Amino acid sequence: MNGRSLTMQTAAALTGLLLSAMVADAAELKVFTSVALTTALDELAPIFEQKTGNKLTISYDLAAVQKKRILDGERADVIILTRGMMDDLAKQNKLAPGNIVNVAGTPVALAIRAGAPKPDISTADAFKQTLLSAKSISYADPAKGGLSGVVAGRAIDRLGIAEQMKSKTTLVPGAQSPDLVAKGEVELGIAQASEIVPNAGVQLVGPLPGELGSMTQFSGGIGADSASANASKALIDFLAGQEAGSHFKTKGFEPGG
Template sequence: MSAQRPVKLFSVLAIRAAFDRLLPLWQQRCPQVELQVEWAPTTRIEQWIADGRRADAVIVTTEAMDRLVEQAVVEAGSRRELVDSTIGVATLPDAAQPDLSSAAALKQSLLQARSVGYSLGGASGIWFKTVLERLDITQAVNARASTIDEGFTARLLLEGKADLAVQQISELLTVPGIKIAGPLPDELQKVLSFPGALFRNAGRPAEAAALLAFLRSDAAREVFQACGLTPRA
């Protein structure tokens, strides 16, 4: 192991399941490069950065990355498009499956649920609030909702706190013992994209750039797809 400090990455939770599977392959290719990853929703990562915290690289939503480029926090030329992610709904495996075929069907499924679980701080949860507003059921759903500040909403299913969990499909799949009911209807879907980039004055820019390149490799693309993500061209 190198005596140098680890390469530090701030990353969204959406790619965590895939990243955990990719880490052994990365270690085989670059055994001398130790990684230190801090996982959080984009909103939390942006707050870290606003507070002055830095790493070598960062993976956040496209909108957040655009802001970081504009603020010259990251090197614009280092930006690499990684994956797209869709939002979906999960249940316990033996539960009745909700109808997600249309906006109207989703509305009825949400209203019929004992409790809907979602994340207040994650990008999917922020969008789900918009979905509830569009369906005009914010008050009705939130009166019985089970929310978390951040983390994986499918855990609420296993804890008996919700019978529907809404989050990015890649995040739902992080929790074993649940079933993906399907994506949100097209008319209410939001595809979230996640690029990575290097911070300005990164301590280990070459190694961080190699990590982002690895996350665009054919091997990484296969794992991302298996984990419910769509690799970017």
């Protein structure tokens, strides 16, 4: 056997050892997060997995539901919920000591069917007239903890048109409002911009105007019971970084915060 063959065999052996070490060190991370982040994280998860060798198991649900699961004792390595919820979890010792990191924000916004003329929502009064003129509207049921639904319901109450809107409003359990708009089942939908932008059947009109609107800031932290703190921190740092930020932008988010 010549020297070159030995060198190649040695290189192959070293590569094998390195791969074995990576597999041995690879972590399986359980992630709890809001359904609003679905489209972005479904795109980013395989990128992170390929870069690190770590495996992600992501659970999506309403942010309020995920917070309750953690408070009830369920374990997650990485938790990404609204900033206020994360602060609450930290106070109750459900997060590992360390910084809570802002990952991305998204405004509550109005959606209409793709190709339809955009209504005026530039002021509170214009938004009020747009709602009153609409034949039907949909948003997440505030009673189920949907953040955009809470904002929508509060805005309609503040505009003084709750009674007029009641008969033409369809409440949904989660992020289905843009789908109803796309199917033509309702004329307008109020949802997180991140739930509107990826849906090809709808178009984003814009955020709710002025004080009626709300920016939802999603932040990440490491679960108090995580056995993979380093890998968990690597995921949060990746999601808060520049590469992930470009993906978040295409999904209707504002990166970081």
